[in-house]
Amino acid sequence: MDPSARAIFNQHFTAEKYETFLTSLNDGLPNPVPFRVAETPIFLTDDFRDKLVAAGNSIIDTVLQPGFKELTERSIPNKWRLPNENDHPHFIALDFGVCKDADGQIVPKLIELQGFPSLYGFQVHLGNTYREVFNIDTNKTIYSSGLNEQSYLELLKKTILGPYQPDEVVLMDLNAPEQKTAVDFYITQRYLRIPVISLSDLQQQGDQLFYEVNGEQKRIRRIYNRLIFDEIDGDDHIFNQVVDIRQPLDVEWITHPNWFYRISKFTMPYLHGDHIPKTQFLHELIQIPADLENYVLKPLFSFAGQGVIIDVKPDDIKNITDPENWILQQKVNYEPVIQAPDGGVKAEIRLLYLWPDGNTKPTLAISLARLSRGKMIGVRYNQDFDWVGGTITFMSK
Template sequence: MIEKYRHQFNANFTEEKYHQLLKKLEKGFPPIPFRVAETPIFISQELKEKLIAAGEEIISLIKQDNFKELTQNAIPSQWNVPNETAHPHFLTFDYGLCKNEKGEVTPMLIEMQGFPSLYGFQSHLAHTYKEVFNLDDNLSPYFNGLDETSYFELFKKVVVGNYAPHEVALMDVDAPNQKTAIDFFVTAKHLGIKILALEDIIKEGKQLFYEENSQKIQLKRIYNRLIFDEIAENTDIFKNSFDPREELDVEWITHPNWFYRISKYTMPFLKSEFVPETHFLNTLKTIPTDLENYVLKPLFSFAGMGVIIDLTEADVKAIKDRENWILQRKVTYEPVIQVPDDGVKAEIRMMYLWPDGEEPQLCINLGRLSRGKMIGVRYNADFDWVGGTVGLMENQ
């Protein structure tokens, strides 16, 4: 992407350095169960500007006065959590790297979430790539003039706020053993907060507590990493802890309802050169005759599950709950990342932090490289030069 860095990296790459990268990433942290790619992405200024412009268009929709009204049906009734905040604290937008009619590399929106991502790990990953591969000091994963120090200050401001760190906890069902646990531990190290599994939390009245050194400590804020879609209907997991759907004396960072409001559900409302044509299936008057150019996606699914790629008219007609599906024009990824033996496809996630009472701030990014039919671990299990990565840009 920035050719001089791409050529330098490929010329100097060794398997020994790659294994050193993995070893350094895991030092002091749990093992990483997902594949880390051999290389970062070197994002050009031109692509950076397009990614920023695409995000600004999406945010303008989210900030509309009627956005909550537009997305009210996005929240499944069984997962509606009380005391929703005025705005989410996190925004993540995933773009596939494609080529436009002029042959220029351009981003196309694939997915979006009002939910946190690997905000801790991505900084750790960028730092380690730069250290192991001796990359230029001028390269950075951050936006808006942030550096590692100011980035974690902003992150802490959003997550911890005015509370003491011990009053805030990162929470997931079985947090220490999740696939993304390394992100949890990097976050806890920088922010000073606790990592708690759901069953570590005790409910008394409307208050939540955890125990440490035989002391009971009240939780004031939950940095929520629990995705209801992953639980499905298994509400038994709440029996030995608390049910998030109850009225509780606790703040959510970010509130669970935003996971649904900012999601595939939002995409039909977006009209942009960076967004593929998208329709709610139940609003379609006629089925397109060129279904080979479309993909069918369930609104409520996790990590690409349930997506129908090689689509037929019979597939469309077989859908009963049409209001829970979108039909989206396919995005053609271009193998624009040149690795030693070929080009590989890439996706870039733009990650924003939104402090209370302020504007959303683009701060860091996440990348994924792929040779498979889709981006994702299960489609790239047998390849190298694929997996999680980060975009590095020249400081201006």
């Protein structure tokens, strides 16, 4: 992490500035940001930025390889497999822990990956607010691949809207206004002018979908999908009450829900390199490692850290009845490299890629980051701390 930028930021940081930052961040939003936002961004050195980019490129190469779809067919639960899948995901998110290797070098280690959108709208607003309130050096940027705010938003628009008009594309989630990520929905709406709807707002005529606005039905050509099926997995009767989106419908998905499973924890055992922790499907485990304390047990089909067993015991493994749906992954030890006024803080950085139709490969566009002092990264594990929560990375242009 960039020590000079960190020293300047900390020297000028005050609690009053942070309060001003939060006020500015919430200004104009329908509701205040519902999750904790950290007091500081992360300042990357050129060296660590380049390590992140290289690590991301090697993982993207695996996704691009011929046969990736065949390799990941088993990842999609039959009950959530949708027809009309396209040939690539429109969004890829790669989560890296900031760690220290055996030589004492600060390195990225892959934690998880997702073929699913993240806070592509909110991060622009967040970066702008940090810059304005804390007077971040104009030589530093939140964008990758040579993008600036204008070209980033053009790429986002190309990815989500494609050839359609804004009112033909809907951002859809389960009870969208109630989601913790709703702040991102409405900022995205501000940038792209697309409607935000809930699953229950969908109306069906034949194989076509519609939504209603001011008493008029509007045809949906594309769904910018923010619905994670895990959220409705326990409700066996939901599609008796709303449109069954698993049907063959005349609508495009951005991105198609099958990619949520293809690019996920399921992909981890197929990845290799210094930045990849050793990962095995549990049903392929020949014997339990002698150093089991250095591993974590993860269910394939869960999100936000749910179901993860951190302190694994042999009986935890023996008692699992569906080992084909679990992975055993070497623990990643985060290094507290972010210097807060009272000590080090751990960090995780999510690289966010955009892949519009017509492009041959995804573009690394922007980042999301999280700071933690707790046992796990994530807001729910850091509720009693400061200098933790959601943030963004700044790096040299």
